[in-house]
Amino acid sequence: MTFEEIKKKISGYKDAGRSLFTTSSFQSHSIVMLHIISRIDPEIPVVFINTGYHFPETVRFKDEVSRLFSLNTIDLKPSTPKFMQRDADGRLLFTSDPDHCCYLNKTMPVDTLLRKYDVWINGIRGDQSSVRKRMKVEQEAPHGTIRFHPMLDWTPRMIYQYQKEFDLPRHPLEEQGYMSIGCEPCTRKVDPDMMEREARWYGMSKAECGLHTDLVKN
Numbered sequence: 185m186t187f188e189e190i191k192k193k194i195s196g197y198k199d200a201g202r203s204l205f206t207t208s209s210f211q212s213h214s215i216v217m218l219h220i221i222s223r224i225d226p227e228i229p230v231v232f233i234n235t236g237y238h239f240p241e242t243v244r245f246k247d248e249v250s251r252l253f254s255l256n257t258i259d260l261k262p263s264t265p266k267f268m269q270r271d272a273d274g275r276l277l278f279t280s281d282p283d284h285c286c287y288l289n290k291t292m293p294v295d296t297l298l299r300k301y302d303v304w305i306n307g308i309r310g311d312q313s314s315v316r317k318r319m320k321v322e323q324e325a326p327h328g329t330i331r332f333h334p335m336l337d338w339t340p341r342m343i344y345q346y347q348k349e350f351d352l353p354r355h356p357l358e359e360q361g362y363m364s365i366g367c368e369p370c371t372r373k374v375d376p377d378m379m380e381r382e383a384r385w386y387g388m389s390k391a392e393c394g395l396h397t398d399l400v401k402n
């Protein structure tokens with residue numbers, strides 16, 4: 185979708201009295217959608233899913249970008265304390281059951297938000313994974329919420345051109361070889377022969393955190 189198409193769609197939701205929010209992982213490529221939102225309506229809440237496992241660089245970058253774009257950024261924290269996020273051997277869940285760790289720290293908190301808002305603006309792109317490729321621009325989510333995916337048809341080239349046009353800041357860990365950046369324990373640097381998202385949950389049979397598989401209706 186173009187900037188004008190996104191703007192028209194967001195205006196349409198607002199005119200219909202629908203409440204909107206977006207989530208962001210504050211990676212370099214996510215900043216494009218945040219910049220677009222800041223140009224359309226910087227009051228739209230931008231939810232940072234603060235699992236407690238992010239790189240300190242990501243948290244600092246989130247604060248810097250929020251200030252720069254005057255975003256209405258909100259930290260969303262899990263309700264389950266970390267001492268209750270351990271397996272039978274006492275290890276933190278990301279070591280043995282990352283699906284459940286993602287459920288407690290990401291999916292469950294966002295599911296709670298879906299009960300409060302009508303539209304979830306989500307910046308997934310179809311080229312990021314087979315799950316995302318199957319998504320539609322508008323898709324039903326739990327609790328009567330609509331997922332709106334304005335970046336679905338954007339390509340890495342379009343992202344790059346937008347970043348260049350508006351001179352957008354980049355996540356500081358990129359220059360150290362990180363390309364897809366999530367929680368620190370589940371992110372590694374990208375080797376030359378790796379696809380971008382292979383850097384997440386490396387060596388585990390896991391490619392998505394649950395936000396795009398559990399919080400969607402087909």
Ligand code: SF4
Nearest residue numbers: 278282285286367370
């Ligand atoms: S990405 Fe890793 S640390 Fe973060 S919530 Fe999921 S399993 Fe836990």
